[in-house]
Amino acid sequence: MKKHYLITPGPTPIPPEVSSKEGLPVLHHRTSEFGVYFVEVIEGLKYVFQTRNDLFLITSSGTGGMESAVANLISAGDTAIVAASGAFGERWGKILASYGAQVVWVREPDGQAIVPSKIEEALKKNPQAKAVFGQHTETSTGVVNDVQKLGEIVSKTPAVFVLDAISGLGGQELRTDDWKADVVVAGSQKGLMTAPGLAMVSVSRKAWPLVEAAKSPRFYFDYRTLRKSIPEKETPYTPAVTLIVSMAEALRQIKDEGIENVWARHAWLAHATREGVKAMGLTIFTQTPCNVLTSINVPAGLDGKKIVKRTREEYGVSIAGGQVQLEGKIVRLAHMGYMGRFDVIIGLSALEMMLHDMGAKIELGKGVAAAQRHLQNPPAAFAPAPAPGAAAIR
Amino acid sequence: MKKHYLITPGPTPIPPEVSSKEGLPVLHHRTSEFGVYFVEVIEGLKYVFQTRNDLFLITSSGTGGMESAVANLISAGDTAIVAASGAFGERWGKILASYGAQVVWVREPDGQAIVPSKIEEALKKNPQAKAVFGQHTETSTGVVNDVQKLGEIVSKTPAVFVLDAISGLGGQELRTDDWKADVVVAGSQKGLMTAPGLAMVSVSRKAWPLVEAAKSPRFYFDYRTLRKSIPEKETPYTPAVTLIVSMAEALRQIKDEGIENVWARHAWLAHATREGVKAMGLTIFTQTPCNVLTSINVPAGLDGKKIVKRTREEYGVSIAGGQVQLEGKIVRLAHMGYMGRFDVIIGLSALEMMLHDMGAKIELGKGVAAAQRHLQNPPAAFAPAPAPGAAAIR
Numbered sequence: 001m002k003k004h005y006l007i008t009p010g011p012t013p014i015p016p017e018v019s020s021k022e023g024l025p026v027l028h029h030r031t032s033e034f035g036v037y038f039v040e041v042i043e044g045l046k047y048v049f050q051t052r053n054d055l056f057l058i059t060s061s062g063t064g065g066m067e068s069a070v071a072n073l074i075s076a077g078d079t080a081i082v083a084a085s086g087a088f089g090e091r092w093g094k095i096l097a098s099y100g101a102q103v104v105w106v107r108e109p110d111g112q113a114i115v116p117s118k119i120e121e122a123l124k125k126n127p128q129a130k131a132v133f134g135q136h137t138e139t140s141t142g143v144v145n146d147v148q149k150l151g152e153i154v155s156k157t158p159a160v161f162v163l164d165a166i167s168g169l170g171g172q173e174l175r176t177d178d179w180k181a182d183v184v185v186a187g188s189q190k191g192l193m194t195a196p197g198l199a200m201v202s203v204s205r206k207a208w209p210l211v212e213a214a215k216s217p218r219f220y221f222d223y224r225t226l227r228k229s230i231p232e233k234e235t236p237y238t239p240a241v242t243l244i245v246s247m248a249e250a251l252r253q254i255k256d257e258g259i260e261n262v263w264a265r266h267a268w269l270a271h272a273t274r275e276g277v278k279a280m281g282l283t284i285f286t287q288t289p290c291n292v293l294t295s296i297n298v299p300a301g302l303d304g305k306k307i308v309k310r311t312r313e314e315y316g317v318s319i320a321g322g323q324v325q326l327e328g329k330i331v332r333l334a335h336m337g338y339m340g341r342f343d344v345i346i347g348l349s350a351l352e353m354m355l356h357d358m359g360a361k362i363e364l365g366k367g368v369a370a371a372q373r374h375l376q377n378p379p380a381a382f383a384p385a386p387a388p389g390a391a392a393i394r
Numbered sequence: 395m396k397k398h399y400l401i402t403p404g405p406t407p408i409p410p411e412v413s414s415k416e417g418l419p420v421l422h423h424r425t426s427e428f429g430v431y432f433v434e435v436i437e438g439l440k441y442v443f444q445t446r447n448d449l450f451l452i453t454s455s456g457t458g459g460m461e462s463a464v465a466n467l468i469s470a471g472d473t474a475i476v477a478a479s480g481a482f483g484e485r486w487g488k489i490l491a492s493y494g495a496q497v498v499w500v501r502e503p504d505g506q507a508i509v510p511s512k513i514e515e516a517l518k519k520n521p522q523a524k525a526v527f528g529q530h531t532e533t534s535t536g537v538v539n540d541v542q543k544l545g546e547i548v549s550k551t552p553a554v555f556v557l558d559a560i561s562g563l564g565g566q567e568l569r570t571d572d573w574k575a576d577v578v579v580a581g582s583q584k585g586l587m588t589a590p591g592l593a594m595v596s597v598s599r600k601a602w603p604l605v606e607a608a609k610s611p612r613f614y615f616d617y618r619t620l621r622k623s624i625p626e627k628e629t630p631y632t633p634a635v636t637l638i639v640s641m642a643e644a645l646r647q648i649k650d651e652g653i654e655n656v657w658a659r660h661a662w663l664a665h666a667t668r669e670g671v672k673a674m675g676l677t678i679f680t681q682t683p684c685n686v687l688t689s690i691n692v693p694a695g696l697d698g699k700k701i702v703k704r705t706r707e708e709y710g711v712s713i714a715g716g717q718v719q720l721e722g723k724i725v726r727l728a729h730m731g732y733m734g735r736f737d738v739i740i741g742l743s744a745l746e747m748m749l750h751d752m753g754a755k756i757e758l759g760k761g762v763a764a765a766q767r768h769l770q771n772p773p774a775a776f777a778p779a780p781a782p783g784a785a786a787i788r
Contacts, residue, residue: 004419011420011635022636023417025398026405026589028712059591060454061631064614071611099611189632195420197453197591197634217465217493217610220458237455238583240591240634241405242416318422 002316007347009139009167009293009320011189011196012337014246015253018193021246029241035233037248042230044251045200048169048192048259049184050393051176053202056226059240062166062187065199067095068221069162069183073131073207075215076100081122081132081159082107083114083150087140087323088164092133099216104129110326111141111295113288116149123157130210131160136184137168137290140323142332144172144290151180160207166190170254171266171292171336173384177393182207188243191262191292193250193337197240260384260392266291268379269335269344272371276348279370280355280362285330292336295322296351297329299360304328307354314357317350341375396710401741403533403561403687403714405583405590406731408640409647412587415640423635429627431642436624438645439594442563442586442653443578444787445570447596450620453634456560456581459593461489462615463556463577467525467601469609470494475516475526475553476501477508477544481534481717482558486527493610498523504720505535505689507682510543517551524604525554530578531562531684534717536726538566538684545574554601560584564648565660565686565730567778571787576601582637585656585686587644587731591634654778654786660685662773663729663738666765670742673764674749674756679724686730689716690745691723693754698722701748708751711744735769 006013027034038057046055058065070092074080080101082093085108096103104126106118114134123129132154137144147163154161160182165174169184170191176184182204189196203211203223211223219225225236254262270291274284277296285295298304305328308321320332333347348367356362386392400407421428432451440449452459464486468474474495476487479502490497498520500512508528517523526548531538541557548555554576559568563578564585570578576598583590597605597617605617613619619630648656664685668678671690679689692698699722702715714726727741742761750756780786 006420006422008422010632011422014420019417019419019636021417022589023413023415025413026400026408026583028400028402028405029590031706031712060458060614061629061633063631064454064458067614070613076611095613098613098616187632189420195416195634195636196423196632197637217470219464219489219492220454220461222492235455237457238404238581238590239455240589240637242413242589243591243634243637312425318425 004316005318005346007317007319007334007343009190009332009334009336010187012193012334013339014193014195015250015338018246018250019195021249022195022242024242024245026241027245029234029238034241037245038233040248041244041251044248044255047393048251048254049176049202050174050178050259051202052393053176053204054227055200055202056223057235057239057244058199058201058221059197060199061196062185062199063091064221065185065187065201066091066164068201069185070095070099071216071218071221072223073160073162073183073210073214074099074101077102079104079126079129081119081126081129083119083132083134085112085114085141085143086110086138088135088138092164096133111143111286113143114145114150116146116153119150120153123154123159129159131162133162136163136165136174137172137292139167139293140326141286142290142293142295143286143288147174147181148179155180160210167292167336168290170262172290173263175387176202178387188247191337192247193253194247195243197243198247263384264382265379266335267382269339270294271382272374273333273335273344273348275374276344276367276371280352280367293332293334295330295332298331299355302358302360304331307331307358311350311354315350315353317346319347319351344371344375398710399712399740401711401713401728401737403584403726403728403730404581406587406728407733408587408589409644409732412640412644413589415643416589416636418636418639420635421639423628423632428635431639432627434642435638435645438642438649441787442645442648443570443596444568444572444653445596446787447570447598448621449594449596450617451629451633451638452593452595452615453591454593455590456579456593457485458615459579459581459595460485460558462595463579464489464493465610465612465615466608466617467554467556467577467604468493468495471496473498473520473523475513475520475523477513477526477528479506479508479535479537480504480532482529482532486558490527505537505680507537508539508544510540510547513544514547517548517553523553525556527556528558530557530559530568531566531686533561533687534720535680536684536687536689537680537682541568541575542573549574554604561686561730562684564656566684567657569781570596572781582641585731586641587647588641589637591637592641657778658776659773660729661776663733664688665776666768667727667729667738667742669768670738670761670765674746674761687726687728689724689726692725693749696752696754698725701725701752705744705748709744709747711740713741713745738765738769
């Protein structure tokens, strides 16, 4: 018998109360019974997003949600600014290029955060830019960006601010309306504690004229069609009904915990993970780490790909490696969604054991002990500052 | 207590062995464990499609799968022939129009099948046409088209044949390769007996040059990217893992039954349903009925929308009404996927009771009895003719 543990930044573990709902008989999606779930899920997501904007559910991977933002906002020839510092920032650029956009890259090295003043500058140099595309947390490197500052800068221009919050939402503090994020994309399989297969997108009033004007071909992802279905309490096309019904349960759990407490829990787990990593004698890949995953530099002489493979095969613990140019150079431990103290302990202890197996200078238990010291205390100390502007959305 | 029954043409009921698999812990999609399921599902789908073509899984509604065919085959300005006789045929035209295609409509009235000679004519008049888009079974009307004949006609031209088999696949006989269907689109929630959320597309060798040449913007739906991931036994983006794992079980059940037996079972259930409807004194909406659903004309003076609503609310039996111009005029009983004798009995008896309640001249039990007479015998008599060309794909 080998028990399996998912310590990866998506998919993530799912509460049994949520996954068991997936197995319930399928509801028809054009019925009042489904409508009740639909409304509950849309309202629950608006709470997690902290938004009063329109919010849509799309049956697709998160990448489909990203493409929906491009298809609905950008026409061929439009200028778009991409604030990138990793694989998912690059993905914005690739999608935009395939739609014929003129991409203005503001590219920071992997592992660094976006520098807000550079976005300000890019907007000044490109006043015709329709939108700035960026990441809340860059999953490939574990970086968090200063979304509040970026939102403030973009809000002073005619451009809209489009945020990939796929890995950050429901883990890292995000206040969509207060922070002026016009279009926010998320996915079901990370902080939302549901199986993969659903994307969700919020669209601000500022973004709608762009949606109405955009000439890119689109049908399935068309926000105008999605908006028309909202009063009917349904989606335009047969959605992933069982995922939606199970997500209602996940959103109930988030609401019961309270979004600020969810953010505090993630900050607490992230802090303990980082302290554990440092106590092991390893280093964190970034100076601006997010709270939903931790990227760790692989000790010299070892191959990160092998660490990931062997940790899964020998211990049943799935962790993530580096992508593209970071392949083999970092490993990533997630602490997002349905995760608590002992998920941190499992991730750190598996990493200690594997590195020790592979001949690294690792003292077993040292990283674990450092994490334990922080995990003994409750997460309350990590509570975020009160909402900066309007009252939080309940 | 009210027990609920799904007698709608998608979503459809799911075997408990399938739905319970949805609730299993989420697998990471970049692991050998998931790869085993991925290969099994792709191979299982090729068997149900009866194809050796490339076959891709896309996390989306069936409509996303339809759009993927347009985005990958058609560029703005291209000519496309749409063979339509219902709402889903119209959908092909709408998607094509949004991609800037020149649509040549071959439109038959709702409830009639496509006339192959008219497609032959349209291809002669439009030799520049890149593709013919049509339906295997038109879900909105319950019509089946002569796919074999249509495929033969299109195969003699440079155009490719694109088939929406969303409601027909895994119910109505379909031999993708023998019948020369170049691009076939299906969805998880009908004959494939899985929850909604997955689309699948097969792509023939003849279609690939069009895919390589098409200039329409696309990223998430790009067949070139999907093809690259197949040798890795994965999808390019995080897929609906739990749906894929549960579909593996559904495909096992189809394989155990044998696809020809599955087709025969559907023909048998359809025949019994039609005989039951006629015995009730009602009429079938179409002269060319398919085997996966039956469309029934609503008796004069009654409103089909009310029949659907009340049957669900009062009896817990979900049936479907008519769409767009057929709203209120027909009701549709499905017999697709995880359905047997008693699903036909439930659908017919609920309809009898409701029509009787609403004052129609209905003798309770008469339609049910007629169906029973046919359902006493096994479905073997409905076995299809042997594969016309190459041997069936096992």
